[in-house]
Amino acid sequence: MKIKYLLIIYLVIGCLTANSQSILIEAESFTNTGGWVIDQQSMDQMGSPYMMAHGLGIPVENAQTRVEVAKRGKYRVWVRTRNWVAPWNVPGAPGKFQLLFDKTPLKTTFGTTGAEWHWQDGGTVQLNRRKVDIELHDLTGFNGRCDAIVLTKDADFIPPNESDALARFRATHSNLPKKPTLAGEFDLVVVGGGMAGVTSAVSAARLGCKVALIQNRPVLGGNNSSEVRVGLSGLIFQKPYPNLGKLVDEIGPVGYWPLWEAQRDPEAERSKKILEVIENNPEKKIHNAGPKSNYADDKKQQMVEAEENIELFLNTHVFDAESSGGKIISVTGRNIVTGKEVKFKGQFFADCTGDGNLGFLAGADFRMGRESRAETSEPSAPENPDDLVMGTSVQWYAETPGKSSFPECPWAVQFTEETCQYLTRGDWDWETGFYWNQIEDIEYIRDYGLRALFGNWAFLKNESKEKDTYKNYQLKWAAYIGGKRESRRLMGDVILKEQDLREKTAFPDASFTTTWTIDLHYPVALEGFNEEPFLSEAKHVKIEPYAVPYRCLYSRNIENLFMAGRNISVTHVALGTVRVMRTTGMMGEVVGMAASLAKKHGTNPRGVYQNHLNELKSLMQKGVGRNWYK
Template sequence: MKQWWIIICMILSPCLKADNLFIEAESFDKKGGWVLDNQSMGQMGSPYLLAHGMGVPVENASTLLQVREAGEYRVWVRTRDWVKQWDKPGSPGRFEVLLNGKALRTTFGTEKAVWHWQDGGTVLLKVGENSLELHDLTGFEGRCDAVFLTSSLDLLPPDGGNELADFRRKMSGLPAEPEEAGEYDLVVVGGGMAGCCAALSAARLGCKVALIQNRPVLGGNNSSEVRVGLSGLIASQPYPNLGNLLDEFGVVGHWNDWEAKQDPSSARSKQIREILQRHPEKKIHNAGPATNYEDEKKQSLLQGQENLSLFLNMQVYDLRKEGDRITFVIGKSIISGKEYIFRGRLFADCTGDGEVGFLAGADYRVGRESKDETGEPRAPLKADRLVMGTSVQWYAEDAPDRSGFPDCPWAIRFTEETCVPATRGDWDWEAGLDRDQITEIEYIRDHALRAVYGNWAFLKNQSSKKEQFAGKKLAWVAYIGGKRESRRLLGDIVLREQDLLENISYEDATFTTTWGVDLHYPKPIAGMDEEPFLSYCDVQEIKPYAVPYRCLYSRNVGNLFMAGRNISVTHVALGTVRVMRTGGMMGEVVGMAASLCKKFDTYPRGIYEMYLPALQTLMRQGVGKPGFPDADKLD
């Protein structure tokens, strides 16, 4: 504790003091080939830089230090040996730190399985400008959280909890209190398709809206970072104009043969087939080219919308309430660390993880309910924590020449009997179904990466089929996991499987779900003593079903909507509503309801109790433009 107070007392101003230099890796001037990962920010306290090179070392990340006092400095680097927890040989996340072009003697990412400060020894720094670089040695997920240099050679920075959080804030010169970011009619947290549609719908209907997304791109699972195609049908009864809004976010990567075949005679299906004929590459639904997911189109549409303010790279981590209502949420920039207050009258949790609801004390559920509790045909006899998992998709492509790949002794080890002879990992490369998808997401993602790299290394180096793969190279592997299920926030109705199968009608029916009740389970591989990394699906087909509005707001947080995979459904019912076209329509309805809350000075439950006809009128009209806006621009 004494050392902690010595450090704090040495901090004199928002500028980094000469004899203590603290650099968050995410704030590097140039990130080179390193990517920003904030998936486990809630657990380890910060985003970090990841050397995601798929076996090829990435370009250096670099920044400049301004040093006021020349001399000897001890260097501490916060990192981890990410495979050490599996007790396997090798440390694939190795990297060096270069100061003024010279590498320190220490190789980082080799010491402990947990996040910690690794001692880099001492270095002489000159007065003025000094360069700092991260030099990846392997291309296999080296990770750096922060670098601390101190002229007090016996000091060790704090390594966890509130002490580390306070240390970050003070050493980075961040203000003690967040900055005001504005007051809004609706604050939407989460920029997946549900959040994008909620924000756009509400803004078009006259609400002042903030859309907060914790990544640099929009779309969530339908972004270039995750690359899951949009599934589910739009333009369905009883409100066929719901869903037109989705088509405005772009056409590339939004359609596939499945949709075109659902109603072959419709004008919509005909247009889809025509576009797919001209652009056959768009048939790749999952794990396709980055352009199939149209990040720029999503961002452009939202940034051009009146009444809507977009905040990218902003992680909401706290909030305040008065009574049963949220008054504001607090977001932190994942690049600068600056914090902002977003005040609102209404909030929409579109995070997938139900993060806002969790912070607000909303009732929620994780895992499977028991058959006794729900009466569902496919519910287990006993409740448990099994969920649908996280997919880490990937694909390989033709190389101009024979392409090698390193052996990976630290990865999952495969044999002729256990390997998967494939050049594409689709949705079924899914891990962590028996783990916590929020608190263990770094572990789940890393386990999936060990599977991808281990399988590919075997195919390239040991398999009897290796000649078939000699001319192939890994082209893309996701490092942001595509989640299906975590928390489900509870509303006035919790949708059940029998509602869907028996087509039980509710007076407050809204968006229509069309996807089958698609549940995923872990798929062990015979002869392999590893946690599953593959899954299989069990699908119960349904007729199109209109889901009640009362699934779209919290039953105990008075001003909280939700849209996406965290709405009020059982585990089994989630199997149909979780796909993204369906989620987009949820968001569209939430935006409509928010506009009516503003108009009639009420809250989400009040729309059901007093203004349901007004919501039904808006749903009949829809918010989106009919047809396929900008489809001609593909050519």
């Protein structure tokens, strides 16, 4: 840990001394982030990760770093930031913060102007020492954000804001290598560290593949991490391959659905262990938006690190793919803290990003939104195709530490007695962004979820007829990483449809089993509520357990690309059942098996189906997991 810390200090100071006229300080590279968090969700759209003060209305601890300047004297200060509520034309600027130089704040308050990311003028500062301590000082706890800081001795200089010019400016004023370093050559490169990514990597590694697992957050788990806190759903241990799911069970053995399974068969050894754990830890019964420990970030990482054939790369966002002749050669990732770029060469690749990011970069065929009934013949499809998708959840919960206050939030969504939600926990149905692009507009979508949460809570605490009931409650946790359900779906040799599920279409390459209902979410229109929907309703179509064809797990036009997760080859309607995370985890188990066979036989994912299907079936029958309860 100490070595990593010193490395960050070196990178920050090194990039700052490269140009004496203009000094660029990337906020995410501060040596001490304090209470600020790093958000990379929209870095492909706005050019960089950024720091955010996610304090739930309580100012967070200062972020700190030390800058070495080449020359003492007067510097003009620019800060790349925005007023994050300005897109809604509402009063106020909740994300206010100050910039401190050697403990002295500039007169300018930042985060107060501009609906878009831009450089806010901070005036000038006199720097009389070569080494200067800089701090980000949050004033509100309401998600102020800072991308970067520029100090310049050129009084007329304004940093560029247009994306290409800004990228060139960043490259010029950093001290990073001009070319990415090579991480190595791998049999399988897995991009995305959610449940599907973890199981893909571990399955392939246990079967002899050299694997790189790349995740753009500091923790593994995706929606099942402590950052998003969605419980694991879907049944495992199903026919025709009842050993599929053992690996999923190793990673996440205890939660709402295992409790339900344990109660069905209370005499089984696994059931007894689950019931024992829950009896000693009753909070484990909380499925979504539960305590951090329910989501076992450390267990996932320990499990991956225990596999000698896996190299794990956290905090690394893949932004480029090199392809040739319909085949991926390598991918390049950028560390979201240091900015360092790393290249990964591979024989096979697996897109487990959820958003289909790798497939998109490589030119894979994909779909977004809803297909028409005329195209798919699905009973639940709309008459005409459209862009409606299932949304992103910003979950939250409150606890009772004692009497607490919460500020008025005129910039948040405004509620009345008729529209407010009398709750202390926002579950899966706090969902936004149904009509927006879940990739391009994710910052807006997440921010609207925060506005709804803060507005509802402010009304409950300060104005509602039941405010006395809520006086002892305090917001304990809210997600700032959006919990997505749907965006790109990468097209494979088979596109699973609703009628396949309803009519139990038998495919020769039946593999993992989906058991969840066809569970599609739609926005709720509250009477008397004039802003965008922030709640969803679920409409269910019950199905029997159904084994999904393996051909949904690889790209139809990128010959060495697997996929596992919510971005596999299905229609919008069929996505409603396969998207839950025990099911996506089993997808990963199958992908790892297929990758091992592709390596063994010198073929590609399609070739595994065409020539080695019986061997894949044998692996699926055997499974790669171990019993966690023994």
